[in-house]
Amino acid sequence: MTINFQFPEDFWWGSATSxxxxxxxxxxxGKAKNIWDHWxxxxxxxxxxxIGPDTTSNFYHTYKEDIKLMKEIGHNTFRLSISWSRFMxxxxxxxxxxxxxxxxxxxxIAQDIEPFVNLFHFDMPFDLQQQGGWESREVxxxxxxxxxxxxxxxxxRxxxxxxxxxxxxxxEGGYLYDFHYPNIVDAKKATQVAYHTMIAHAKAVEAxxxxxxxxxxxGIILNLTPSYPRSNNPxxxxxxxxxxxxxxxxxxxxAVLGEYPSELIEILNEHGLLPNTEVGDKELLRENKVDILGVNYYQPRRVKAKEYLPNPYAPFMPDMYFDSYEMxxxxxxxxRGWEIYEKGIYDILKNLKDNYGNIESFISENGMGVQNEERFLRNREIQDDYRIEFIKEHLKWVHQAIQxxxxxxGYHLWAFMDNWSWMNAxxxxxxxxxxxxxTMKRTPKKSAHWIKHVAENNGF
Structure with a gap:
């Protein structure tokens, strides 16, 4: 097998979940309700x-078998999250x-797979949401x-x-566009929630x-979505x-530079949307920058100047400044209704190198969701060549960035196995x-055999 794209030794091959x-x-x-259980x-x-969060892939009871399967397909790393409402x-x-x-x-660890542990993945305990969630400094x-x-x-460990x-x-989902609980549309609350999340992050880093x-x-895991302009028009x-x-x-x-962009502060100030802050917050952010950055990348964002003036009576939305552009x-x-643009992953990594001190990073999520995959069943195996192609083309650009x-x-696919996906179930x-x-039976798809070869050869 000829390896055209060789990755560095100790490259992290794996997948991610929550x-x-x-x-x-x-x-x-003894698990308490989180906002998803309640909603x-x-x-x-x-x-x-x-289909709700009580019908997921049953990892709570099958983790041993699942981890064995991860090992079989060459994982050396795996990202999971801890459920706050289960754990505390x-x-x-x-x-x-x-x-x-x-x-x-x-x-x-016994299977030689390094655990990457994430503390919060959209799952606020419901009792804390009732106390204000991220709007509250106590939370x-x-x-x-x-x-x-x-x-x-x-x-x-x-x-x-x-x-x-x-x-x-x-x-976005909980306080602007109504696709997560608590389904509030209020930009002032949205900026407070965003700000408190970063304060919580910095305090956790400090601890x-x-x-x-x-x-x-x-570190922190961010879904970085490059914003490409329609043209070079100012x-x-x-x-x-x-x-x-x-x-x-x-x-x-x-997270990485320890301060907010001044232009963002100016825009929020102009609309009366600056969050409430406390003395010492600025220093807290500046002194608790991340060591490592996870990059989730699925699709680009393409935008153009507004076609029409925003409705002066509508609630504030970031989209008051741009329209989506369908290239x-x-x-x-x-x-999924998403554009596939593989070079975006390279553009993100180059931006981190040029403008963010070349911080240590890894692709923490990338993946392709497809409906009714059983259509591609041949000889009891889903022939997901489209997923192999998707991963391969993104990895080529990751390889280019490394050069x-x-x-x-590293590179983690979303996901190891089919899982419940919020409102999309x-x-x-x-x-x-x-x-x-x-039956909860796990069956490898064609991509599982492919990634095993990639991991074993550290390239393809």
Whole structure:
């Protein structure tokens, strides 16, 4: 087998997931409700096929077998998240949950797979949401206690920690565009939630530094979506710059550079949307920058200058500054409605090299969701050549970035196996392994065999 794209030694091959999306056992062993459990009870119609978080891939009971399968397809790393509402329901450690996460971490290590542990993946405990969620500074302190407890209990074995996954998504979904609970449309609250999330992040990083004595690293995972302008017209360029400020730099700059972009502050100030801050916050952010950055990349954002003036009576939205641009001839994943633009992954990594100190990074999510994959079943195996092609073309650009000295250390697919995906439930399948929802049986797809060869040869 000729290797045309050779990756550095110790490159991280693996996949990513989150607690709410795979664990199941939503009401077992003392787990308290999170916002997803509550929202599903309240409005099951908002979820595809009315499938809720109690019907996920049952990892809580099958983690041993699943980790064995990860090993079989060449994983040397795996990102999981801890469920705050399972691990510390109502502020106290739940021993059964602590045992579960200890077992998972130990099993991964026993199989020579390094655990990457993320603390928060969209799953605010419902009782804390009732106390204001990320709008509340008290909830920020409760998150810091939770983070400290995780560092104490698991930090002897876990050396890669992440405070948040895609922290902008609860802001967009929960406080602007109504696709996550609490379904509020209020830009002032949105900026407060975004700001408190970054304060929670920085306080967790600060706490981590006092526990870390084994060379561990802490970071954050951001869904970076390059904003491409329709043209070089100054109006289009401004539209893309402002889209980038809102959707990328609002978290990237404070996490990596320790401060917010001045232009973003000016725009928010102009609209009376600046969050409430406390003395010492600025120093806190400046002194607690990340060691490592996870990059989730699925699609680009293409924008153009506004066609029409925004409605003066509508609530503030970032889109007041730009319109989406549907570029003719773009390549689409028609099932998800997303553009496939592989070079975007390279553009992100180059930006991190040129403007963010070439921070150590890895591709923490990338993947292709496809509906009704059983159409591609041949000889009892899903022939997901489209997924192999998708991964391969993105990896070529990651390889190119490495050739140009970008500090990128690994690639994690979303996801190891088909999992429940928030409001989309099981509409689109993403995994290397198919999951039969009736029997919970895992079956490798063609891509599972392909990635095994890639991992074993450290290239393709």
């Amino acid at each position: 607690a709410t999306q795979i664990e199941g056992a939503a009401k077992e062993d 599903y009870e309240k409005e099951p119609n908002r979820f595809f096929d009315e 329901p109502y502020g106290e450690v739940n021993q059964k949950a602590a045992d579960f996460y200890n077992h998972v971490i130990d099993e991964l 920020v302190e409760k998150y810091v206690d939770y983070a400290k407890t995780c560092f104490q209990l698991f930090g002897d 876990v050396t890669k920690w992440f405070t948040f996954n895609e922290p902008i998504v609860p802001v 981590f530094r006092t526990y870390n004595d084994n060379g561990s690293k802490i 109006a289009d360029l401004r539209a893309s710059r402002i889209a980038d400020l809102f959707f990328n730099r609002s978290f990237l700059d404070p 003719p001839g773009r390549k689409m994943n028609k099932y 140009e000295n970008c500090n990128v250390k 099981y509409k689109n399948r993403y995994g290397f392994f198919a999951v039969d929802l009736k």
